[in-house]
Amino acid sequence: MRAMINKKYSDSPNLEMRSDFPQPSLEPGKVLVSVRSVSLNAADLIMMSGKPYPIRFMSGLFKPKNQVLGADIAGVVHSVAPDVNHLKPGDAVFGDLSSDGFGGMAEFVSVPANRLQTLPGGLSFEEAASLPMAGVTALKALRDKANVQPGQRVLIVGASGGVGTMALQIAAAMGAEVWAVCSTAKVEQVRNLGAVGTIDYKKEDFTESAYAFDAIIDLAAKEPWKKVKRALKPEGVYVPVAFSLSATLSTSFGGDKKRIKPLLSNPDVADLKVLSDYVENLQLKPVIHQTFPFEKANEAIQLLKDGRAFGKVVLSL
Ligand SMILES: NC(=O)c1ccc[n+]([C@@H]2O[C@H](COP(=O)([O-])OP(=O)(O)OC[C@H]3O[C@@H](n4cnc5c(N)ncnc54)[C@H](OP(=O)(O)O)[C@@H]3O)[C@@H](O)[C@H]2O)c1
Known part of the structure; x- marks a missing residue:
C-alpha cells in the first residue's frame, strides 16, 4: 500500500x-x-x-x-x-x-x-x-478543566489555530462570551468565527487587558503565570494546554493549584460523540x-x- x-x-x-x-x-x-x-x-x-x-x-x-x-x-x-x-x-x-x-x-x-x-x-x-484531537482537547479544556458556564467571559489564547478554532466555537455554544487572542492577520477571521472581542498579540499584551476573565484557555503559553493571573477574575481558572514551565512550577511549588488546571488530553470516543452533536446542531464546524x-x-x-x-x-x- x-x-x-x-x-x-x-x-x-x-x-x-x-x-x-x-x-x-x-x-x-x-x-x-x-x-x-x-x-x-x-x-x-x-x-x-x-x-x-x-x-x-x-x-x-x-x-x-x-x-x-x-x-x-x-x-x-x-x-x-x-x-x-x-x-x-x-x-x-x-x-x-x-x-x-x-x-x-x-x-x-x-x-x-x-x-x-x-x-x-x-x-x-x-x-x-x-475534529478528533483538536476538538476533544478544546472540549476537555473548557468543560472538564474550566467548567465554563453560560454568561462567563472566556479568553482563548491562540484562537486561530487547530485547537483554538474549535475552542472558540465550543465556548460560544456553551453560552460564554468569547474573547480571542491571535496575530494581526487573523483578527478578522476569529471575529467571523464568533469572538466578541479580540486581542492582537503582535500589538497588545492580553495580561494587561482592561477586562477580567472567568477562564483563560492558553494554546500558546508564552506568558508567565504571574502575568496571566492579572487577567483572571479572583475565582477565574487558567488552563495551559500548551506546555507552560511557569504554570507547572506554580502548581508544583506554589499555592495556585485551584486556579491553574493544566490539561493533558487523550483520545476519547465518548467525546467524539459530544463533538458530533455540536456539529449536528450547527454549533461547530471544523x-x-x-x-x-x-x-x-x-x-x-x-x-x-x-x-x-x-x-x-x-x-x-
Ligand atoms: N495538552 C494537550 O493534551 C494538548 C493537546 C493538543 C495540543 N496541545 C498543544 O496545544 C498547542 C496548540 O495546538 P494547535 O494544534 O492549536 O496549534 P496551532 O494550530 O499551531 O496554533 C497555535 C496558536 O498559537 C497562537 N500563537 C502563536 N504565538 C503566540 C503568541 N506569542 N501569543 C499568543 N498566541 C500565539 C497562534 O496564533 P497565530 O496563528 O495567529 O500566530 C495559533 O493560534 C500546541 O502547543 C500543542 O502541542 C496540547
Missing part, C-alpha cells in the same frame, strides 16, 4: 512516499480503515522531530518506532475482526490514533474498534479528520485552512510548522 514514511527524526519535513509498504494485519478487536483524510497536529511535529527529547523514550531512542505519522483520521471501514460487532465494512468513521501508534498517513490503518466514532451527518472526510493531496505531506507539514494556517491543515488520499 502507499504510505508516507518518516525514516529518521528530522526538524524539517522529509517524509518519503512508499508504494510497497506492508498493509497492516487485522488483529482481534481491530478494524482496518481505508483512510480518506488525515489532519495534522502539533503531535505529528513532535513525532517527526523526536523533540522534546524525553519523548524518544516512548517514540524510539534513535529512530522513530512508528514510521507512519498521522493521528487524526477519517475513512471507510474496509474489514473488521470477528469479535467486532458495532462496525461493519462500508461505515464512515473518524478517530484519534495518537495512543495507538499513529499510522494515519497510509492507505490503510488498523485501529482498535473502540477508538472510532461514525461520521456525523453533513461532514466531509476532511472536516471529520479535523475550520480547514488548506487540504493537500497525500503526496504533498511535506508541504502541508511545513505550513503547520510555520504557523501560517488558520485552523487545520489536512491531507486527502
Whole structure:
C-alpha cells in the first residue's frame, strides 16, 4: 500500500512516499480503515522531530518506532475482526490514533474498534479528520478543566489555530462570551468565527487587558503565570494546554493549584460523540485552512510548522 514514511527524526519535513509498504494485519478487536483524510497536529511535529527529547523514550531512542505519522483520521471501514460487532465494512468513521501508534498517513490503518466514532451527518472526510484531537482537547479544556458556564467571559489564547478554532466555537455554544487572542492577520477571521472581542498579540499584551476573565484557555503559553493571573477574575481558572514551565512550577511549588488546571488530553470516543452533536446542531464546524493531496505531506507539514494556517491543515488520499 502507499504510505508516507518518516525514516529518521528530522526538524524539517522529509517524509518519503512508499508504494510497497506492508498493509497492516487485522488483529482481534481491530478494524482496518481505508483512510480518506488525515489532519495534522502539533503531535505529528513532535513525532517527526523526536523533540522534546524525553519523548524518544516512548517514540524510539534513535529512530522513530512508528514510521507512519498521522493521528487524526477519517475513512471507510474496509474489514473488521470477528469479535467486532458495532462496525461493519462500508461505515464512515473518524478517530484519534495518537495512543495507538499513529499510522494515519497510509492507505490503510488498523485501529482498535473502540477508538472510532461514525461520521456525523453533513461532514466531509476532511472536516471529520479535523475534529478528533483538536476538538476533544478544546472540549476537555473548557468543560472538564474550566467548567465554563453560560454568561462567563472566556479568553482563548491562540484562537486561530487547530485547537483554538474549535475552542472558540465550543465556548460560544456553551453560552460564554468569547474573547480571542491571535496575530494581526487573523483578527478578522476569529471575529467571523464568533469572538466578541479580540486581542492582537503582535500589538497588545492580553495580561494587561482592561477586562477580567472567568477562564483563560492558553494554546500558546508564552506568558508567565504571574502575568496571566492579572487577567483572571479572583475565582477565574487558567488552563495551559500548551506546555507552560511557569504554570507547572506554580502548581508544583506554589499555592495556585485551584486556579491553574493544566490539561493533558487523550483520545476519547465518548467525546467524539459530544463533538458530533455540536456539529449536528450547527454549533461547530471544523475550520480547514488548506487540504493537500497525500503526496504533498511535506508541504502541508511545513505550513503547520510555520504557523501560517488558520485552523487545520489536512491531507486527502
Ligand atoms: N495538552 C494537550 O493534551 C494538548 C493537546 C493538543 C495540543 N496541545 C498543544 O496545544 C498547542 C496548540 O495546538 P494547535 O494544534 O492549536 O496549534 P496551532 O494550530 O499551531 O496554533 C497555535 C496558536 O498559537 C497562537 N500563537 C502563536 N504565538 C503566540 C503568541 N506569542 N501569543 C499568543 N498566541 C500565539 C497562534 O496564533 P497565530 O496563528 O495567529 O500566530 C495559533 O493560534 C500546541 O502547543 C500543542 O502541542 C496540547
